[in-house]
Amino acid sequence: MDDSSVARQPKRQARRVSMADVARLAGVSSQTVSRVSNGHPGVVMETRQQVLSAMAELGYRPNSAARALKWGEFRTLGVILFTLSTTGNVRTLEAISTSAAQHGYATTLLPVAAPTQDEVHGAFTRLGELAVDAFIVIMEVHLLDAATVSLPPNVQVVVADxxxxxxxxxxxxxxxxxxxxxxxxxxxxxxxxVWHLAGPEESFAAQRRADAWEATLLDAGCEVPPLVRGDWSAESGYRAGLALAEEPDCTAVFTANDQMALGLLRALHEKGKSVPRDVSVVGFDDIPEANSFLPPLTTVHQDFAEVGRLLVEGVLRQLHNDSPERGTTLVPTRLVERASTAPPPA
Known part of the structure; x- marks a missing residue:
C-alpha cells in the first residue's frame, strides 16, 4: 500500500469518554457520577470534587439528550430579557444564574431586540429549540401590564419586574x-x-417609584414638584442635576436609581451646591459602588440575590409540580443611610 492510499484512509474517531470511564478514574460508582453530572444533592463534597476532577481530566461531557430522556428534563432554564444596559437587570440575571447553578441547572440567555408580541413569541420558540425546561422573563417595560404582549400558553414561566x-x-x-x-x-x-428624578417612562419600575413618590408627598400634605425624567444613566442624571441646581426650593432629591444619582452629584458639585449641606440626595438600588460616591450615597437597598432565588425556585416548583402559579411576590427593601442626606439649610 503506497503513501497516498494510506492518506486516503479515514482517521479513526476518538472514543467518546463514558460515564464508566469517569467512575473508574474517580474510584466511585457510575450512579455517583450520574448524580454529580445531574446536580443532584446527597453527594458529599469530597466525592463530588473527585468526580468533577475526573470529568475535567478526561474531558467528559454529559450527553444532554440522553440525560433528558432519562430524567425528563434538560436541566436548563431559559432567560428572556429586553435590555442588559441597566444595573438592575444585570444583577438580577447574575442572581438567577447563581441560584440556578445551586440547583444543578444551567441558564441560557436570549435578549429580545424589541418589546413586541412577535419578538416575545420568537424568543420562546428559539429557546425551545435550544432545549430548555422552563422560562424566566425579565420584563422591565410596560408590556404584560397593558396586555399588548402575552406569553405562550402551557409553558412554565415566572416573570420579573x-x-x-x-x-x-x-x-x-x-x-x-x-x-x-x-x-x-x-x-x-x-x-x-422632595423632588424626583425618575427613570424612563416605559419602565414599570420607574413608574412604580414615581407613583409612590407622589403618593407619599400627598399623604404628608406636601407640594408635589414637577417630575424630572432620566433614562437610568449617569449622564441623564448629570443633565437633570444641572437643571435642578437652578431651582431655589430644591433641597432634597429622590433619584430612581444610583447611576442617575451619581450624575446628579457631579452636576450639583459643578454648580457650587454642597451635598448634603445644600441638597440631600437619596438613590435606589444600593449598587456596590454607592458607598464610594462623594459623599457616600444614602439609598434604597434591593436584594437582587433574593429576587433571583425566588424566580428560580418559583419556576422549578412549576416544572416539578406541573402546576401554574399566579400572583406577585414582593421582596422587601431597606433604606441604607449614609452621608448624602441631612436636614435642610437653615
Whole structure:
C-alpha cells in the first residue's frame, strides 16, 4: 500500500469518554457520577470534587439528550430579557444564574431586540429549540401590564419586574415600599418637599417609584414638584442635576436609581451646591459602588440575590409540580443611610 492510499484512509474517531470511564478514574460508582453530572444533592463534597476532577481530566461531557430522556428534563432554564444596559437587570440575571447553578441547572440567555408580541413569541420558540425546561422573563417595560404582549400558553414561566400577577407568577422588588421609605426619610429630616428624578417612562419600575413618590408627598400634605425624567444613566442624571441646581426650593432629591444619582452629584458639585449641606440626595438600588460616591450615597437597598432565588425556585416548583402559579411576590427593601442626606439649610 503506497503513501497516498494510506492518506486516503479515514482517521479513526476518538472514543467518546463514558460515564464508566469517569467512575473508574474517580474510584466511585457510575450512579455517583450520574448524580454529580445531574446536580443532584446527597453527594458529599469530597466525592463530588473527585468526580468533577475526573470529568475535567478526561474531558467528559454529559450527553444532554440522553440525560433528558432519562430524567425528563434538560436541566436548563431559559432567560428572556429586553435590555442588559441597566444595573438592575444585570444583577438580577447574575442572581438567577447563581441560584440556578445551586440547583444543578444551567441558564441560557436570549435578549429580545424589541418589546413586541412577535419578538416575545420568537424568543420562546428559539429557546425551545435550544432545549430548555422552563422560562424566566425579565420584563422591565410596560408590556404584560397593558396586555399588548402575552406569553405562550402551557409553558412554565415566572416573570420579573411586571404588573401581571393575576395572569402569571411574578417576583419583584417592593418598588413602592422602598420609594415611600426614601421620601419619608427626607421629609423626617425637615425638608418641605422632595423632588424626583425618575427613570424612563416605559419602565414599570420607574413608574412604580414615581407613583409612590407622589403618593407619599400627598399623604404628608406636601407640594408635589414637577417630575424630572432620566433614562437610568449617569449622564441623564448629570443633565437633570444641572437643571435642578437652578431651582431655589430644591433641597432634597429622590433619584430612581444610583447611576442617575451619581450624575446628579457631579452636576450639583459643578454648580457650587454642597451635598448634603445644600441638597440631600437619596438613590435606589444600593449598587456596590454607592458607598464610594462623594459623599457616600444614602439609598434604597434591593436584594437582587433574593429576587433571583425566588424566580428560580418559583419556576422549578412549576416544572416539578406541573402546576401554574399566579400572583406577585414582593421582596422587601431597606433604606441604607449614609452621608448624602441631612436636614435642610437653615
Amino acid at each position: 411586571s404588573n401581571a400577577g393575576d395572569r402569571y407568577s411574578v417576583v419583584d422588588t417592593d418598588q413602592a415600599g422602598g420609594s415611600g421609605v426614601a421620601v419619608r426619610h427626607l421629609l423626617d429630616l425637615g425638608h418641605r418637599t
